[in-house]
Amino acid sequence: MTRSSTDEAPTPPLPSPKERRRLREAKSLSEAQVAAAVGVTRATVRSWETGRTSPRGRKRTLYAxxxxSGPPQKAKATGTAPELTAPPQPDASPEPDTQPEPLPSPEPVTSQPSGAPAEPDEAAEAADADADADADETVKATGASAEEPEEPVEPEEPSGPSPAEAFDELYGRCAPALVRQTYLMTGRRALARESVERAFxxxxxxxxxxxxxRDPAGWVRAAAYEYAMSPWHRLRGAHRxxxxxxxxxxxxxxxxxxxxLPPAYRRTLLLYDGVGLDxxxxxxxxxxxxxxxxxxxxTARAAVAERVPELAGNGSPDGQSALLHDRLGGLARAEHVPVPSPARAVRTGSDKKAALWTRAAIAGCVLLIGVTGLTLHTxxxxxxxxxxxxxxxxxxxPRGGPQKLTAQDLELQKSLREQVAHGPERLVPQIG
Structure with missing residues (x-):
């Protein structure tokens, strides 16, 4: 049966990706020369040799x-790839009127007009080439390609502040005012400073x-208030x-x-009228x-109005809030509240405390394992x-028991064992 020239040619087999690169290097061909000969980019050739993609259609035949083929011819001085010679065709016996079409020779890569549709294999290869070009740029940036050394990429400077700088900025902006607010919550200067530093x-x-x-200052304020209002501070002599x-x-x-005021009412009044939250x-x-x-x-405003006549004389809620805001601010600024420690000292104390707790946890685990092992061993x-x-x-x-049988008892016992009674006779004793 004859095969028409329009039938699809069998796909030539290709070796493994590593073998492809070995064969190319054995023929002293560079990736650029193979790319120019097949009509693709150098990134596509590299993708074929790493196994990410495989050639298709006419490019597969040319690449195979x-x-x-044998040793290639040397390229001309213009840098173009050597021409490929088609290998001899195997002997076949086609009919005289049907001759096999010759395989096309490699053509230079030309850009198609914007309106012309691309062939299926050309479009697929173009997509693969774009993806591989991005991968090739990444490889160049990391310095993995030793074939063409690239200039070292300088690391970009961070756009924002470092974590330590951001923490120091938040601490310097919020810590002094937060110590004064916590003093109004507790009435204790040392506890206010300790609570703020512990929260930071x-x-x-x-x-x-x-x-x-969303609100880092609010996060720290809530932590400071929770620590300051803890009832366990009553057990400490300095804060009693x-x-x-x-x-x-x-x-x-x-x-x-x-x-x-109760702690919850005091905190609500301070946040709304003192800090200014809604x-x-x-x-x-x-x-x-x-x-x-x-x-x-x-309720808190009514209780404070009984002690502060100015607040009781102002019947407007907005006026009471503004008056309380001024009075609370003046009270906090008038008192000599201690200045908090520097931000660096707070960060160092936090790191030391975290390291201490980590060592304590490790020591506890080791002790528990040791006690368990000793218990299992002993x-x-x-x-x-x-x-x-x-x-x-x-x-x-003393040990007691039945009395010793007399001769009469023994004789009666013997008589009872020897005679078998079948009726009332047994109930009548016979005494001989």
Whole structure:
């Protein structure tokens, strides 16, 4: 049966990707020469030799002939690739009227017009070439290609501040005011400073979480308030009693009114009227509903208004809020609140504390493992019943029992055993 010239030619087999590169290097061909001969880019040839893609159609035939043919001719001085000679065709016996078409010779790569449709294999190779070109650029940037050394890529400078710089900026902006706010919450200067530094140490320990928070200052403020209002501080002698109140009568009345409020009401009043948060934000930070926060705020204002006559004379809620804001700010600025430690000292303390807790956890695990191993080594493998020590027992009555049988008793016993009774006779004793 004859094969028409329009039938599809069989796809030539290709060796493995590593073998393709070995054959190319054995013929002293560079990737650029193979790319120019086949009509593709150098990145595509590299992709064929790494196994990411494989040639198709006419390019597969040309590539297979190139790496399977004999030693190539030397390229001209113009840098063009050597011409490929078609290998001899195997002997075949076609009919006289049907001759096989000669394989096309490699053509130079020309750009198609924008309106002309590309062949399927050309479009696929173009897509592969684009993807491989990106991979080739990546390889060049990393310095993995030793064939053409590229200039070292200088590392780009970071666009934003470092974590330490961002933390120091937040600390310098919020720490002094937060110490004064915490002093109004607790009435204790040393505890206010300790609470703020402890909150910033915790923030540095969890900096990846705090840095992406919507309000980093609010995160630190909430941590400082939680630590400052902990009831366990009552067990510490230094923080058992509040510091001396202000000497000025108006400020002292406001100070005493704040400390007499329950902690939740005091915190709500300070956040809303002192810091200036709105009602939903105050409710979110105090972990309460908005109606409950509004009720706490009104109750706290009423309790403070009993101590501060100016607040009671102002019936407008906005006026009361503005007046409380001014009075609380003046009270916090008038007191000699200690300055917090430098930001670097806070970061160093946080790192040291984290390292200490890590070592303590490791030491605890090692101790637990050691105690468990010692217990397994020394514990008995089976239960051994303890032996009770011998002791003398007194006051036990002598051993007793039935009386010794007399001769009459023995004779009666013998008579009963020898005679078999079948009825009432057994009930009548026979005494001989």
């Amino acid at each position: 002939r190139l790496i399977a 140490q915790l923030a540095w320990h969890r900096w990846p979480e705090v840095a992406v928070d 009693h509040p510091d001396a109140p202000p000497t000025e009568p108006g400020r002292r009345a406001l100070f005493d009114a704040l400390l007499d 009602l939903p934000e105050t409710a979110a930070e105090t972990e309460a509903s908005t109606p409950a926060t509004a009720g706490r705020l009104m 514990a008995p493998t089976h239960y051994e019943q303890p032996l009770s020590p011998a002791e003398q027992v007194g006051g036990v009555p």
